[in-house]
Amino acid sequence: MGQPVTDLTPVNADGDMLVIAHRGASGERPEHTLASYERAIDEGADYIEPDLVVTKDLVLVARHENDISETTDVADHPEFADRRRTKDVEGDLINGWFAEDFTLAELQTLRAKERMPALRPANARFDGLYQVPTFADIIALKRAKEAETGRKIGIYPELKHPTWLLQETGIDTVDLLVRQLKKEGLDGADADVFVQVFDVTPLQRLDKMIDTPLILLIRPEGGPFDEPGMTWASMMTPSGLAEVATYADGIGPWMGHVLNDVGTATDLVRDAHAAGLKVHPWTVRKENVFLPPSLRSDASQDGVGDIRGLVKRLKDAGVDGYFTDDPGLVRGK
Template sequence: MQPIVIGHRGASGYRPEHTRSAYELAVALGADAVEPDIVATRDGVLVVRHENEIGSTTDVAAHPEFAARRATKVIDGIRLTGWFTEDFTWAELRTLRARERLPEVRKTSATFDDRFPLLRLRDVFKLMDRLSGRVRRPIGVVAELKHATYFQSIGLPLDELFAAEVNDAGWNAGDGRLTIESFERSLLDKVYARGIYGKRIFLLEARGKPYDEVALLGPKAPHYADYLSDTGLYGLSGKVDGISVPKSLILATDADGHVSGASDLVDAAHAADLEIYCWTLRPENRYLAKTFRRGRLRADFGNWQAEFRTILGTGIDGVFADHPDLAVLVRDELAAED
């Protein structure tokens, strides 16, 4: 079984993330699925943005009518200042336009700033339905629900809102196109309890602790690393369908950060009857492991082929990629060599 390629926020290496253009391009470039990050508005509409803070991904700062909405909040233990989706209605957010989040690296993408409006989750579902018919293959949605504990605390339960959206869109058919992922496993349980039967993927960081467990258990909360041990992986079996990890956990590196090959995490996850995905495959030197960087400029492409081959050759079940065509190219090359 070949790994699937998931357009990370669409084709976010080429267009401002989470825009219609980014999603359409991801499918055109061969992605098997797209990944919308999901947050909520004040009136309970689910919108797709990298975070609920939207100062760096929209033109909100250029709207004087919203200047007073700038605020400082603590989200999952981190103090942030900016504009937050939960302080806006959808009618207000739809007046904004998307901007490239990484303009210093993605200068070409930044030329599309202010051209595309924001999208709701329901818009993404409709778009994937339409594009699936156009390309004559099913396109999946890997829905990442962000900051569920925080949104619950302000009266915006993401599990309830998400379940309603999925059912209204006709995406609860059990056809394999829907995957739900979160850094908060309790949220995955809640979505499942509401009768949403998409694949459940637990997002794990290389360090730190899941915020829902920190909120519940304080200092006694388990670390992400606890879930990544053999015992932790077997403990997840049957409770989730898989895990998704940063690519640094798939690569075996020495003390100087040089890659010697792949780690055994993919095999360990499969031994525990879990699927495993990783994020994010990016070709720029800034994001590549030290071994694969070429030249001095961080925005230039390095030896991305070698890093992608190392990861895709592990038997991993799926990868998130900002440039889906590059991941598809390497995946298909590896398949042709078998």
């Protein structure tokens, strides 16, 4: 069994807000590639965040969604043309190719590509260079970079659609994740690991299985897929947050839940802290289209706005960390 690194500089030793590299340095490299994660580490990210889906032969791999159409070149592989499917994923009808219909060996014949090439054309120059990494690959990279840099590097996996996958395929990604974390010695409270999910029941299960901190992700609207009687709005009230605190250690809310339309703080951080919960909102991005109007550089969508101004507002709001596509910009590297 692998063992946690214990003799290195701790994650976030300076006490600032955690910088969580959203799918790696995805503002500079195609997301969820080893190149993106390594870039983020080199730029000083405290944590790297892989979204985890699963293969037909039960291997956890990093993709934004189980639909791999937008992030790989699968459409260019005629041998997989008959794998195209239409699936109802948590109420969204999606036509594409899905990770759970491929073995790992088949997935690794594909190559990653930029998901938003119109917005990030510079990233597209890396299309075709990188394989789909496994979760084990990412952990190995983390450990290699720890040895190289002399500092701890946290890992912040998200299980994508665990309830839906269990219902539709019988694959239990909660169990697969726990097995992997235990195998790697990353299941303890001091392992510099957060596990995040949008569903409630998987977090409640994880709370009984591992000691790593758990984060309930919160979308802009609606409620958890596995709890149709709940709404995010009700879960973000003081009483709702107190209930979340019985099985999670923090929340990962949409940015708009933390900062209102004019960029001032809502009550969410205060209320979450009162319940004993950490707050890690998503996502800090440099492009104007993702920034509040007052922080945009001009009217273009892809122009670089005042990303550090957004970070300052989050700091003023009292958040404990934040997800970003651009760790180098927020770290000043």
